[in-house]
Amino acid sequence: MIVNSPRFDLVVVGAGIVGLAHAYQAARAGRKVLVCERSPRAMGASVRNFGMIWPSGQAQGFVQEIALRSRDHWLQVAKGAGLWHNPCGSLHLAYADDEMQVLEEFVQFGASQLDVRLLSRDEIAARYGAVKLDGLRGGLFSSEDVCVDPRQSISEIPAYLQREFGVEFRFNTAVIGWDAGVAKTSRGDVSASHLLVCGGDDFQTLFPETFDSSGLIRCKLQMMRSQPQGADSQLDVMLAGGLTLGHYASFEACPSLPALKQRFARDLPDYKRWGIHVMASQHGTGEITIGDSHEYFNLDSPVPPFDRDEVDSLILDYLNTFLNVPDLKIAQRWQGVYAKHPEKTFFVAHPAEGATVVGGVGGAGMTLSFGLAEKIIKELN
Incomplete structure (x- = not known):
């Protein structure tokens, strides 16, 4: 029986x-x-992240174009919804000659779509008081990267969409089936022309056979957040250490990156073991978000719910090599789980008539979401 009778597109x-x-x-x-969310509010990977809109980390070409389009939409949504956001850019720091070489190569080979420039040690010292200067060779500033507060964004965007665009939301409502024009939910059937599944790492509820053959895996990460910092401990930019150069696809164009990765693996084996690279972002509350690690699991392997103290210690030890915030105290620790594909930037499937699955964006969900959605919706039209 169809309940709540208005038909949705x-x-x-x-x-x-x-x-x-x-x-x-x-x-x-x-x-x-109509948006259906099984929980009172989405509390998965979308709120358990840095809040970094990070075009500078995406692969050149098509993916970076999506990221830059997404950034533009983020700025519009943030302004319309009254969300805190800071277009402060990002700063990759180099404390070794081989790290600096990769940054120089990136400007030459990998940054054709981006507004980036190299900064000297003295320039960084003059602008960013929270950066440690001992051993600093220089850095790469990327102006397009934007910081948002993921907790506020996920909480307040629904009201904005409802107010400005008439989007209807039904929280505490799970979609448990689709039958060509009827979405079967835990609170009754809904008539609709199309179903779009954006369920994160929920691979069991809808179209499990599609996920079984998708090649998707799960990634578990560990992150932390500091107590609010005072006016004398403002980052004024999103920060990334040298390890991050080995994590993001944008740096793959750099000829000396393989040698740098080999050094990291040789000199920092525990960081490689747990997939750790270290970044920091600061939201309007003054809290500093710190992370993160990456452990990967096949779909038939359970993700342990228990954090590892060793991983948090490694993250904080590396953070201490580049961040100068006296008496930094950790107020919150958490783990997140997201879905990703080992080879593809995102996963799209059409498992049934009128149904589309979109996911597998990995750790780039905040960065790619609005640009990817623009592409998918145009294709559906």
Whole structure:
């Protein structure tokens, strides 16, 4: 039986950032949209991250274009919804000659779509008091990267979409089936032209056979957040240490990167073992978000719910090599789990008539969400 009778053009499953972005793009295109979220509020990977909109870390070409489009939409949404956001850019720091060489090569080979420039030690010292100067060779500043507060964003974007675009939300409502024009939910059936599944790492509820053959894996990460910092401990930029050069696809164009990765593996084996690279972002509350690690699991392997003290200690030890914040105290620790594909930037499938699955964006969900959604919604049209 069809309940709540208005027919929707699109039912979006999941109110994390990927689902919200698709609801936004569909509503902007004139579609009548319903978002169903099984929880009182999305509390998965979309709120357990740095809040970094990070085009500078994405692979050159198509993916970086999506990231830059996503950034533009983020700025519009943040302004419209009254969200705290800071277009402060990012700063990759180099404390070794081989790290600095990769940054120099990036400007030459990998930054054609970006506004980036190298900064000297003295320039960094003059601008960013929270950066440690001992051993600093220089850094790479990327102006397009933007910081948002993921907790505020995921909490407040739904009201903005409802107010500005008429998007309807039903929280505490799971979508448990799809039958060509009918979304079966835990609170009754809903008539719709299309179903769009943005369920994060939920691979069991809808179209499990599609996920079984998708090649997707799960990634568990550990992160921390400091107590609010005072006016004398403001970062004024998002920071990344040398290890990050081996993590993001944008640096793959740098000829000396393989040698740098070999040094990291030789000299920092525990960091390689736990997939650690270290970054820091600061939100309007003054808290500093710190992370992170990466442990990978196949879909048939359970993700342990227990954090490792060793991993947190390694992260903080490395952070201490470049961040100068006296008496930094950790107020919160958590783990996140997201889905990613080992080879693809994102995963899209059409498992049934009128149904599309979008996911597998890995740790780039905040960065790619609005740009990817723009692409998917255009294709659905």
